Amino acid sequence: MKGKYTMIISIGLATLILTTVMFTQFKTVEQTDITAIETMRETELRTELANWKTKYEEMEIKLTETESKIAEYQSQVSNSAESETILEKELNETDMYLGYKKLQGEGIEVVLKDNSNTAIDRWDLLSIVNELKLAGAEAISINGERIVSNTEIATVGTQFILINGNRIPAPFTVKAIGDKKYLESAITIKGGYIDEMKLYEKTVEYEVKDIVEIPAYSGKIKFEYAEENK
């Protein structure tokens, strides 16, 4: 009798240990799986994948646009007056993208001022323009000067900053049209533009607006040295 009990107990004990070990093992397996997904290589691949998807989607948008333009031209192929209108429509659209049109929309207005300790410099303006573009700004101006593809922001002397060839004195009012929430968070993000400006004791104020008006570029983008490579 005594021997049977010993046998049952020892077998029971062994089974218990076995079960415990197995469960522990299962837990470990689960954990290793999670870390495996988070390896660097895979993360990189995922970013790459997302990147190509975005690029493809952009290309699809362009393709659809081009196709609809082709359709428009083809539908008016017999009517020369109509096809002229389409050409003009295309011209107007590109004029808008280039900055030749006065625009209006929601956005943000940022005012940068000199104070008793610091002055606003070229980098403060270059940096905010870059941040706003990253946040999808569709149009930007500084003190009424529209930022276009060939706009320079240069230092001249100590009192002015040269923008589009014009001397601009402080304070600077930077206006941008775009998703107002994106634009706001782009500059207010922790460690972002406003934090950095404060770190250097510079004066920045901003206001999110439902209507921001941005003037047209008064010049014309010209090519003297560059030509289309056909």
Added chain:
Amino acid sequence: MQEKKIAALLGIMCFMLTVGICVQMRTVTSTASRMGRTYAENELRDSVLKWKEKYDLAYDNLETKEAKLDKLRETASTSSEASENVKAGLEQNNMALGFTEVIGSGITITLKDAEVATNKLDLSSSLVHYSDLIEVINALKNAGAEAVSVNGERIVNVTAITCAGNIIKINNEKVGVPFVINAIGSSEKLYGALTMHGGYIDKLKEDGVTVEIEKKDTITIPKYNGVYKFEYAKVVE
């Protein structure tokens, strides 16, 4: 007595079995997860390739369609002188938007991180930062550059340059050292402005960045592959 022996033997056997299973499982798990990982990676690699292929296909398709559109514009503009002017304006605009590959004289600037440790304490200043790229591009525009690219990425009005960790992105594409900046314009004027004493290039050299500037007769700058899309801005007449 014999039963006790059997019990002890069974216990020992069970214990050894457990150890054996444990060892076995551990080995299996590590191989399985390694295999699982590479399998997942391969899957991902496949999809990356698949999307890239789709992109390439769409790109080719677009090129064909654009050529067709150009022809249609041609036909549309032959009807009158006014429409020919409109077409010429449109072509000029598309060039300014960066939608065409352009060629012309200019300069090439190459920026590299310092090869040897400079005697400066601040090692970071001898590296090329995103801010350096923004400053150099700006200096080129100030000197009248008509088209600029960095490592093949055309700089257009909507281009943003970002820096996350040590990765610099232009037009959302990764770029790395060496940075080759091409600019079309008067090569004399660009060269003169950029090498000016006290200019930004001067500052970079002082910081220990390796800078090469070369005047060139022909520079080709690729077109911008992104899109312009205005969702919030409306034209005020």
